[in-house]
Amino acid sequence: MPTLIQADELAAALAASTPPRLLDVRWKLGGPPGRPLHEAGHIPGAVYVDLDTELAGHGLPIEGRHPLPGIETLQAAARRWGLNPGDSVVVYDDLSAMSAARAWWLLRHAGFDDVRVLDGGLAMWIAAGYALESGAVEVEPGSVELAYGHLPILDGDQAAAVAREGVLLDARAGERYRGETEPIDPRAGHIPGAVSAPTTENLGSDGRFLPPEQLAARFAALGVRKDAPVGTYCGSGITSAHELIALELAGYDGAVYPGSWSAWSNDPARPVATGLGGV
Numbered sequence: 384m385p386t387l388i389q390a391d392e393l394a395a396a397l398a399a400s401t402p403p404r405l406l407d408v409r410w411k412l413g414g415p416p417g418r419p420l421h422e423a424g425h426i427p428g429a430v431y432v433d434l435d436t437e438l439a440g441h442g443l444p445i446e447g448r449h450p451l452p453g454i455e456t457l458q459a460a461a462r463r464w465g466l467n468p469g470d471s472v473v474v475y476d477d478l479s480a481m482s483a484a485r486a487w488w489l490l491r492h493a494g495f496d497d498v499r500v501l502d503g504g505l506a507m508w509i510a511a512g513y514a515l516e517s518g519a520v521e522v523e524p525g526s527v528e529l530a531y532g533h534l535p536i537l538d539g540d541q542a543a544a545v546a547r548e549g550v551l552l553d554a555r556a557g558e559r560y561r562g563e564t565e566p567i568d569p570r571a572g573h574i575p576g577a578v579s580a581p582t583t584e585n586l587g588s589d590g591r592f593l594p595p596e597q598l599a600a601r602f603a604a605l606g607v608r609k610d611a612p613v614g615t616y617c618g619s620g621i622t623s624a625h626e627l628i629a630l631e632l633a634g635y636d637g638a639v640y641p642g643s644w645s646a647w648s649n650d651p652a653r654p655v656a657t658g659l660g661g662v
Contacts, residue, residue, distance in 0.1 A: 386487075386631050387592060388473055388499040390511040396473070397428065403471035403499075406464060410434035410482040412567075424515040426475065426508055430464045430522055434621070438485050447646035448567075448619035449485075451531070457493060458529040465522035466495075475501035475508070479590040481582065481622050488624035488639060492536065493529035500628060503591040535638040537614050539647055542640040546576030549612035550605060552637075553577045554626040555644065559618070562657030567618060570648040572655040574616065578605050579660070582622045585629035598633035607635055616640040616647075 388396070396403055407429040409417035421431040432438065437460035439449035452460075466472065472495060476483040480500050490498045501508065509515070537545065545551045553560045553573050560579040565571035573579070584601065587593055593601070607613050613635055615626040620641040630637040647653050 384497045385499055386628055387502040389502055390507045390513065393426075393473060393501055393508070394511070394513055396471075401471075402428070403473045403497075404464065404466055405429040406432045406472060406474045406483075406486055408432045408434060408438070408474050408476045408483045408486045409478070409505075410476065411478060420477070422517060422519055424517050425520070426505070427514065427516045428520065429475070430520050432460070432464065432474075432486055434482055434485060438489055439620075444569075444649040445646055447642035447649075449621055449641070449645075451489070451641055454493065454529055454531055457489065458527065461490070461493075461527050461529060462525045464525065466525040466527040468527055470495075470525075470527070471497040471499075473499050473501055475504050477505040479586055480504055480592075480628065481625050484624035484628050485621050488534070488627060492534040493531055494533050495529075503589060506590055537616075537638050537640040539640070539642060539650065539653065541638075542574060542614055542616060542647075543576075545612045545614035545638075546574055549614070550607050551577040551614045551616065551640075552580040552605065552607075552626055552630075553644075554580060554582045554615055554617040554622045556581055556583075559644075561659065562655075565648075568645050568648040570655050572648075572657040573644070573660060574647055575654050575656040575660075577616070577656075577660065580605055580615075580626065582617070582625045582629070585625065592629060592632055595632045595634065598629050599635075602630060602633050602635060609635065613637040614640055616643040619643055619645040
């Protein structure tokens, strides 16, 4: 299935006899809250998805800030969104897919094959001249049944192994990777052996993903190969899914470390590297 959908393609799909289910996954670290933004204006028919409560669990610090939700929690949420078996799903946000990618990855991991991300998000929909609607969206509950295990994921030990045997991509900003600053997590730096690969460099100036050939060249320059494992992590497991989309567009398979730096840095037994590192 295609990973991305463009605004014109989405408009045509929504006008078809069997439109895709549309999920608004607006979320930003530190706010503002996404639900009021959704109710003020969203793509017609889009259901709001709360990343913090529906796409993430909450446990001990060593599990990270956004661990996977329990499958029962995700399934109940997906049914509230109106999802049924066999549905096509499109997810979007207003952050160049940085938060929508979490929904894309989690639904794929839970068994949905046809999940696409609106390339460029809400800004591209508006720029193309399409209308918004306001207010809350109510849908008939769905009956989807979900189960994890459809995509590979990494725990801390496996992420460390990928850093040794293949390429582990750190999707955070370069200054956080290098350990120059750490505004959120308890220790600054990166997983030893990981390579700095900020997600912002997967995007063009318009907020859309770079063409596949440019992404392939980028990852090849970072040492990614078809014959070696590839993993991604970030601060709390959100933008690492964005990195996975870019890898998929470039023709590479990868795996997300959901705990990411927030889990790693909360474990005093885990070593920390600083500086440039990488290849």
